[in-house]
Amino acid sequence: MGKLYIIPTPVGNLEDMTFRAVRLLKDAALILAEDTRTTGILLKHFDIQNKMQSYHKFNEHKAVSHIVDRLNAGEDIALVSDAGTPGISDPGFLVVRECVKAGIDVECLPGATAFVPALVSSGIPCDRFCFEGFLPQKKGRMTRLKILAEETRTIVFYESPHRVLKTLTQLAEYMGEDRYAATCREISKVYEQTCRGTLTELISHFSVNEPRGEFVIVLSGKN
Numbered sequence: 001m002g003k004l005y006i007i008p009t010p011v012g013n014l015e016d017m018t019f020r021a022v023r024l025l026k027d028a029a030l031i032l033a034e035d036t037r038t039t040g041i042l043l044k045h046f047d048i049q050n051k052m053q054s055y056h057k058f059n060e061h062k063a064v065s066h067i068v069d070r071l072n073a074g075e076d077i078a079l080v081s082d083a084g085t086p087g088i089s090d091p092g093f094l095v096v097r098e099c100v101k102a103g104i105d106v107e108c109l110p111g112a113t114a115f116v117p118a119l120v121s122s123g124i125p126c127d128r129f130c131f132e133g134f135l136p137q138k139k140g141r142m143t144r145l146k147i148l149a150e151e152t153r154t155i156v157f158y159e160s161p162h163r164v165l166k167t168l169t170q171l172a173e174y175m176g177e178d179r180y181a182a183t184c185r186e187i188s189k190v191y192e193q194t195c196r197g198t199l200t201e202l203i204s205h206f207s208v209n210e211p212r213g214e215f216v217i218v219l220s221g222k223n
Helices: 019-027 036-045 060-072 093-101 115-121 141-148 161-175 199-208
Strands: 003-006 030-033 052-054 077-080 105-108 129-133 154-159 180-185 193-198 215-219
Touching: 003 060, 003 093, 019 077, 030 036, 030 060, 036 052, 060 077, 060 093, 093 105, 115 154, 115 180, 115 215, 141 161, 154 161, 161 180, 161 199, 161 215, 180 199, 193 199
Parallel strands: 003 077, 003 105, 030 052, 030 077, 129 154
Antiparallel strands: 154 215, 180 193, 180 215
């Protein structure tokens, strides 16, 4: 029986790739990639020539039984997402669950995850926190914000650049304009930047400076 390897990939700087991750990608019979074009750049950089198969949120339900069959046949398979650790706001949970049900070994390597460096560098308490990932875009969004307004732990969100200002504005509406927060973008890349301040200050900043790159928003909990 084969093994499923969950392999984190850099969220920015390719030097964040681990030696072990490179070795396992070279040894795998198949690499499941969220976007084969994106992963292809990574594989070329490390001279990895193994076969890839597309595995993303639109095809994972159809693909998972075939993947389990190949693992049962003795093949080792590696799963990567475009950046970071698969399963964290990325495809991965479904195939892991099915492998566990089938008695197939699953091994997740430690590695890059965007929210960890953002949280630690925010200056906001990180001993206790909750990870929310992406807020619902429409249905359930306001309900979720009302619930989170009472959360006393530090809260971590992911957000795309074109929704950052909207999200900060809504956080100010539900959490209070004086709630302290930090935004971290382009983690480990050349233009990495962390902005810290009250929600009002961050809203003012991004009203003048257009948000660019993928964001992590770290919000202090309710006092």
